[in-house]
Amino acid sequence: MTDYRMLIRQTGGPERIERETITPTDPGKGQARIRQTAIGLNFIDIYHRSGLYPLDLPAGLGGEAAGIVEAIGAGVDDIRVGDRVAYAGGPPGAYASVRTLDAGLLVPLPDAISDETAAAAMLKGGTAAYLVGPCARVEPGQAVLVHAAAGGVGSILVQWLAAIGARVIAHAGTPEKAAHAEALGAAHALSGPMDDLADTVRTLTGGAGVATVFDGIGKASWAASLGAVARRGLIVSYGNASGAVPPVEMLALMRAGSIFVTRPTMADYASTAAERRALAASLFDKIATNAVKIRIGQRFPLADAADAQRAMAARQTTGSTILLP
Numbered sequence: 001m002t003d004y005r006m007l008i009r010q011t012g013g014p015e016r017i018e019r020e021t022i023t024p025t026d027p028g029k030g031q032a033r034i035r036q037t038a039i040g041l042n043f044i045d046i047y048h049r050s051g052l053y054p055l056d057l058p059a060g061l062g063g064e065a066a067g068i069v070e071a072i073g074a075g076v077d078d079i080r081v082g083d084r085v086a087y088a089g090g091p092p093g094a095y096a097s098v099r100t101l102d103a104g105l106l107v108p109l110p111d112a113i114s115d116e117t118a119a120a121a122m123l124k125g126g127t128a129a130y131l132v133g134p135c136a137r138v139e140p141g142q143a144v145l146v147h148a149a150a151g152g153v154g155s156i157l158v159q160w161l162a163a164i165g166a167r168v169i170a171h172a173g174t175p176e177k178a179a180h181a182e183a184l185g186a187a188h189a190l191s192g193p194m195d196d197l198a199d200t201v202r203t204l205t206g207g208a209g210v211a212t213v214f215d216g217i218g219k220a221s222w223a224a225s226l227g228a229v230a231r232r233g234l235i236v237s238y239g240n241a242s243g244a245v246p247p248v249e250m251l252a253l254m255r256a257g258s259i260f261v262t263r264p265t266m267a268d269y270a271s272t273a274a275e276r277r278a279l280a281a282s283l284f285d286k287i288a289t290n291a292v293k294i295r296i297g298q299r300f301p302l303a304d305a306a307d308a309q310r311a312m313a314a315r316q317t318t319g320s321t322i323l324l325p
Contacts, residue, residue: 005096006305009058011051014306014313017061025100027073032103034085038119039094040064041300041308041321042152043216043241048092049309052240055092061305062094062323066109066118076103084109088122089266089276095305097325104273107280112288120320121156121294123266125283126276127238128156128292130269131214132164133282135262136236140165142211145201145228147221148241149186150177152320156292157214158184163291169201169210171224173315180318184293194220198227209233209257219243231257238264295319 003024008016027033045061047053066086069079079085085106093099109118132138144161148154149170161168162185170186172178182189188204190197202209209230215221216239225235237245245263253259270276286292297319300308304323311317 001097003097004303005060005093006062006302007058007060007095008049011049011054011057014049014309016049017306017309019303022096022098024070024098027071027076027100027103029074030076030103031073031100032069032076032079032085032106033071033098033100034065034067034106035070035098036065036067036094036096036325037115038066039096039302039323039325040088040119040121040123041305041312041323042123043239043312045092045095046309046313047240052244060091060093060095062096063090063092064088064119064123065094065099066115066122069106070098072103079103079106079108084115086115086118086122086280088126089270095302095323097302105276107277110284110288113284116296116322117287117294119322120152120296121283121287122280124152124320125156125287125292125294126270126279127153127266128160129279129282130266131157131236131238131264132160134269135264136212136214136234138164138166138212141167143167143169143205143208143230145169145171145210145213145225146181146186147171147213147215147217147225148173148239149181149184149189150318151216152317153216153239154214155181155184155295155319158186159292160286162186163286169204171197177318194224197224201228205230212236214238217241218245222246226252226256226259229256229259232259233257234260234262236262236264296322298322299324
């Protein structure tokens with residue numbers, strides 16, 4: 001079998017993604033080599049490819065995968081050859097059939113979690129774990145708004161929030177996607193235009209608005225998020241699917257009700273091996289108890305990564321998308 005990776009030498013459209021033959025490298029101190037079996041696809045991959053999040057070129061793509069440990073370097077004592085593992089984060093480069101990386105990024109996979117589920121869930125599910133928990137600290141009974149509620153992160157957020165007793169108002173791009181969000185546990189599932197969303201949310205909450213907005217859309221949803229959040233509420237802007245949020249005037253936050261805004265990244269909530277394993281344990285528990293079901297809506301061959309990114313950017317995907325080497 002010829003090993004390969006998908007990379008970019010220039011930023012731009014999906015056509016910039018190239019295939020390159022690689023030779024597996026021996027792991028150095030503190031490293032492990034993984035024979036990858038499933039790879040997750042995420043919007044941040046598109047941001048890297050387009051140049052929105054600049055990388056030193058040429059660069060690999062992808063931030064999460066699952067597989068089997070083929071070799072370990074010196075000083076690695078918490079995983080062994082043959083272990084099933086997964087990871088999310090670290091330098092881009094998961095779009096590959098085999099990969100050598102820092103062993104501290106790896107988390108062991110329980111028997112109950114398949115490789116495909118892990119690849120589909122590690123980054124998106126880990127994101128949901130830190131957004132709901134240490135970031136927003138959502139409490140039972142609070143009303144929350146989830147944008148893109150049928151997408152990879154959104155569909156996990158809806159389930160997680162409903163499981164802890166939050167009142168979820170979900171918004172999606174089509175009635176079909178809204179129905180999917182409702183089936184996941186949303187108390188209210190909307191699909192109307194962004195221009196009307198804030199008023200609808202206010203009506204559903206008796207004029208109060210929501211305690212937290214989870215916004216992975218960015219530019220197109222910012223005004224709706226600002227209009228829907230409650231006094232002293234929080235907007236968690238965790239993605240830029242429609243483009244980056246425009247510069248924010250501080251007085252606008254005051255006028256909206258002295259609200260809080262954060263632009264978090266997993267790297268700051270999973271900055272150590274202990275934090276990564278804690279988030280993964282929380283996620284795996286939610287999956288194992290069926291509080292969160294990971295739906296893999298699409299599977300693409302790794303070599304067709306460009307087509308997979310096109311489908312995601314065009315909003316033609318639901319749930320998670322994975323690449324198979």
